Amino acid sequence: MSEKCEECNGKGYSVTGTAKCPECKGTGKSKSIDLMKLSEKDMANFLKNGSSCNNCGGTGEIEEKEKCTACSGKGVFFKCKVCGTSMDSLYEGDEVCQSCAKKQVVYKLDNSCTLDELEVGKMYHAKVRNIADFGVFVDLNSNLRGLVHSSNMKGPMEVGEAVIVSLKEIKPRGKMDLVPRKLKEYQTVELEKKLPVKLASEIPQMVGKKVKVQGEVIQVKQTAGPTIFTIADETGQISGAAFESAGERAYPEIEADMIVAATGEISSRGDSFQLEIQSLKRMTGPQEAEILQRIEAAIDSRAEPYEIEYMVESEVLEKLRPAMKKVAKEIRKAIIKSTPILLRHHADADGMTAALAIEKAIIPLINEVNGQDGEYHFYRRAPSKAPFYEVTDVVRDISFALEDAARHGQKMPLVVSVDNGSTLEDVPAMKQAKVYGIQMIVVDHHHPDEEVDDYLIAHVNPAHVGGDFGMTAGMLCTEVARMINVNVEKEIDHLPAVAAVGDRSEAEEAKMYIDMVSDRYSLQDLKDMALALDFQAYWLKFNNGKGIIDDILDFGDHKVHKNLVNLLCEQANEMIDEQIDVCMSHVKAQDLPNGAILNVLDVENYAHKFTFPPPGKTSGEVHDKLCKKYEGKPVITIGYGPDFAVIRSKGVLMNIPKMVRELYEEVKGGGVNGGGHLVVGSIKFVEGMRTEVLSKLVEKIGSVGVE
Template identity: 25%
Template structure:
C-alpha cells in the first residue's frame, strides 16, 4: 500500500484514480498491453505521415497521434524526429495499434507529478533507476563500421563504445580507423530479404540499397531493399544518436544482424554494417537492376473486355504499368491524383486495389501502404499550381523527415491539357516522375511535361466511348494480374450513360447487374462530394469491393450499403434538378437550342450536388434536337454541356473578342468550364451564347 503523490490518499501504487491525468509517465515497459488508457506519457517523435504523427513511447512501442486529435493543422507542428513530446494514450487496440491524443501540456513541469511505469507497475523515477536492472535493459552497442568489405577487421572489441575523438575519427578518417565486419562474421552467407520470415532468431547477412533512413528516440532505422523485398534494420549507438552517419538513402550496404519479430513485423537488429564501394557496390547494383527490370515490366496487357480504344494503347499501358511496378519495387512513394467524381474515384480506386497488395508483399512493415501510396482527389480536372505546390511541399517534407525517395505522381483524368503544364513542370524541377492517363481532352504539348502519357486521342483512336475509369481499370489489371477479378465491374461503374455492352456484360458476369452498377456509381458520386480532399479509402473500398456481393450475385444483403447511399444521392439530386428546371431560361440562336441556368440564384451552391454534376443531369434530361447546349452561369464561372462537340478554347477566344474587358479564360477543358470577371457576368453570358451559336452554325 502506498500513497498518491498528488493528494496523499492511500492507494495501491503511486497515483489515485482521480489524479491519473495530472501525472506524466515515462513508459519503460516492453509491450503495448502494459499501457494504461487515459494516462499521459512522454515519448519521442518517430516520424510523420499524411494522417498524423508516430510517437515512440518505448523501444518497439509506437503509437499514432492522428491529425484529427490535434488542436492545430498537422503542417503547423514544429516537432522533429527525436523530439520529446507528451501525449495521452486514448486506446490500445486488439491488433496492438495505439491511438494517441493531443496534450496541451508539452513540458514535464506543466504536470503535477512524474512517474515511471514498467511491467511491474508505477515507481518514482529515483527508485526505478537504482540497481542493476536498469543497466541490464540497455541494448548492446554495435560497432559502427564502414568502408570496403575487402579490408581486414582491425578490432576484436565488438562492444566497446568509442569516445568523442574516436567517433569523430571513425567518420572522417578513411584509413586505419575504418572498421570492418569481423572475421567471426565473415562466414555468414548472404540471404535474400524475402526469406527472412523463415529465419527469425538467426544471424544473417543481407546486401542491398538503403531506401530510407529514420532517426528515432532510440535506434537509427535503415530501410533496406534487395531484389526480393524490403526490411527495416535497427542500429543502436546511443538513444537518439545517428548510427552510421555516412550511410544515407541510395547507399549500397552489406549488413550482418539478427532477424527478430517485433509486433508481428520482421526487423533486423544490426550487429555490423559496411557501406560498399567500387566493384562490391557495382555487383549489388547490377543484381538489383537486373531483378527490377525483370519484375517491373508486365509481359503483356490483356484488356478487361474488347474495346478498340484500349487496344490502341496497349503499349502505352504497358509502359505506365512498368513505371508503377518499378516505383513499388524501388520503395518510391506513389501519389495518385484524380478528380472528385464517380469516374475519378473509380480510376483512383482501381490503381489502389492493384498497388496496395504489391506494397504489402514488398515491405515487412504493416503500415507500409500508408507511407508508399496516397490517393489525393482534386475538385477540378486541372493539375494546377495549387495542387502541385501542395504535392512538392509534402514530398520534400517526407524526404527530409523520413528520408524517403521523391514520389511517382500518377494523374488520371487530370493533368493532360496545357492548363496543367505549370504544375507538371514544377514536379519535373524536383525530379518527381509523372505518369498521366486520360481518355479524353489530351494536348500533345503535355508529352514534354510527362514521363509516360497514356492517351487514345494521341494514338488517333476513337475514344468517344471510353471513360477514364475504364482506361485506368485496364491499367490496374496490367499492374497486378492477381486483382483482375476485383476490377471487372469498375469500367461499367464509371459511365453515367451509354456504357459499352462489353463492360456491362463483364460486370454482370462478376455479379454486378445494371441496377447495382448504377447504385455503385451514384453512391460513389455522393461520397466523392463530401470531404472532397480526403481519399476516404476504407469507405470507397466498402462500396466498390467489399459490399457483400459474391461472384454469382448470391446473398440477401448484397448491395445494402450502396443502395442506402444511392437513395440519398437520388433524393438530393432530384430535388435540386426540379428546382433548377423551374428556373431554366430557354432560348434559340442560329438553330441552336440553349437552356441557361443562373446557378447562383437557383441552386444550393454549397450543398450536393456540385454544379458540374447538376449540369450533367439537367443536360441529360432536358436535351432535345441535334444541337442542344446547357449552360450554368455562376458569379465568376460558366459551365457548358453540348450534344455536339464544342471547341471550348475557341468559344472562349470568340467570347473574349465580344467582351474584351471580362477576363474570359477557358480553364477546364475536360469539365467545360470558363472563368471571367464577376462584374461582367451578363455580358459574358451573351458573348458565350453567341460564340457557341456561331461555331455550330
C-alpha cells in the same frame, strides 16, 4: 594482396613436352647408392626392385618446362592494397607497392573487424576513450579497445583525441598493448572483415551469422531506440538496425537513395529477420555503379507487367497497349523499390472507379514488399475537386511528402493521376512537383495538350491513338490494374461499367463492359452506384472516403452495399428533384445560327448554393431534362455563375479546350481558363468580364457544326 595466375594455374610454368632423363638415360634407375645409409625396409625394397632415379622419380622421363610469361614464373599476381596496381615484388607484407611503401601505412578498422584482422607490428587509427593512472585506453573501432601504457607515452593525451598506435602485443583474453606513433606522412588503408556478401533472399538461412549486404537505402526511420535502415537489393529488402544511443540517429550521413554496404549479424524477430548493423558505408564510384546497375536490371525484369487479354474487344485499347504497359511497369517498379505512391483522381464516379481499380491492384503488392502495414506508409489516395491537378492539390501533396521524408526517411512519391492530368491547366501544379523531383503518371480521357508530356514519365490517353472521351478513365484503369496484378480481375471487373454510366459514355466498349456484368448488376444498379459515388463525393470534399467508397462499389458486405446505395440514391434524388423544380422555370432558351437550341441558367441566383447537387451536377440534370424536351435536336446548356460557366451539350460538334484558348486570346482581361472534354466542360473568368466572355462563348458555339 595476391591473385593466382589463371594462365599457368599458379604453377609459374607450362609443360611443353617430355624428354629422356639425362641422369638415368631413360632407365628410371639410380646409377649408385650408399647401402650404409639405407634402412632395413629400404634395403629390402632395393634388393627386390632396385633404386629409382631421384631426378625423374623412376619414370625415365622429365617434363620440358617453359616459364609462364603472364606472371613471370611467380604463379601469382601481386596487387597493391593502396593503389591497386600490379607489383613485380612484395613490399610491406604483401600489401603495398614500392611507391606506396615510401609512406607509412596506417589501418582504419571498420566496425566489423575483430582481433582476427589485427597483426602485431602494424599501425592503426584510434581514438582516446578514457585516461587511467597507468595509461590511456583507446578505441580502434566500436568493438576493439586497447591500452597505451604510461611507460610508452611520450606526452599527454586527451579524451576524444585521434591518435595513431602500433600494435605491440596481443595478450591473453584479447588484451592489446599499444604504442603511440607520431607520423608526418602516411597512407590510410581502410580494413574491413572479409564476410560473404548475401542477398536479401538468403537472409532467413543466415540467422546467427555475420554477413555483408549491398543495396540501395529505401527508408531511414528513427525510433525511440535504434535507427532502422531498409536496404533493397535485386532480390528483396533487408531491415537493418543500428544503435548509437536511445533515439539518436545512427550514421546520419546515410540517406535514402544511397548505395551502401552493411555488415552485421542476422537475428530473428518472430517471423521477420533483421541485420544488427555493425558497419554501414556508402558505396561510390565503380562499385556503386555496378551494384546500382545490378539492382536496376533485376527490378526492371521483376516489374514487367502481366500480359493480358482485354475484357472487351477494342481497337483503341489495342493501340494503347504499349502506353498502358509502360504505366503498369512504372507503378510495379515503384512498389518494388518502396517508392510511396500517391493516387490522385477526379472526385466523380469515373475518377473514383479508376482510382479504386488501381488501388485494389497495388495494395496487396505494397503489403507483400513492405509488410502488412505497408499500405499505411507507402500509399495514399486523394480526390481532386477540379477536373485537373490544381495548385491546391500539389501544395498538399508536396507538404505531406516532405513531412514523410523528414519523419520516416521516405523517398518523394510517384504521383499517379487518373481522370485528370492531360491539360494545360495541370501544368502549373506539375511544375511545382518537378521542382521536388516528384515523378508523375497520367491515365486520363480528357482532351490532351502536348505540353503536359514534358512533366510525365508515362501517359495514357485515348486521344493519342484516335479515340475519344467515350473510353473513360475507369475503363482504362481497370485494364491497367489487371496488367499490374492479374489476380484482382474478378474483384474489379464491374468498375468499367459503373464508370461508363457515371460518365454517360456512348462508346461501343461501354456497352460491352455493361453487358459483361449484367448477370450481377442491372443497368439501374450501375446508375445507382454512380449516383451514390457522386453524392458522397460532394460531402467528402477532400477526404478519400476509404471504406465508404468500398461499400458503395460492393467490395465488402453485399447487404451493406445495397442498403447504403439505396439510402444515398434516395437522398440524392430528393435533393436533385428539389433543385430541378427550382431551376427549370428560370432557364432561358434561344435558337442559334447553326440550328442548336441554347439553354442558359444563372445557377448563382436561381439554384440552391452550398449543397448537393453542385453547379456542375445541377447543369447536367437540367440538360438531361431539356434533351428529353427537345428530343432529336442539338441541345446546349450553360449553367453560369459570377466567374464560371458549366457547359453540357448533345449533338453539337464543339471543342471546348480549343474554345477556352481562343477566349483567353480574344477577350483581353477576361482571365479565361478551364477545359474538359470536347463537348462537356467548364470555364472560369474574372467576374467583371462575365458578359463579354459569355457573349463570345455563345457566338463560338453558334458557329460550330451540329449532328
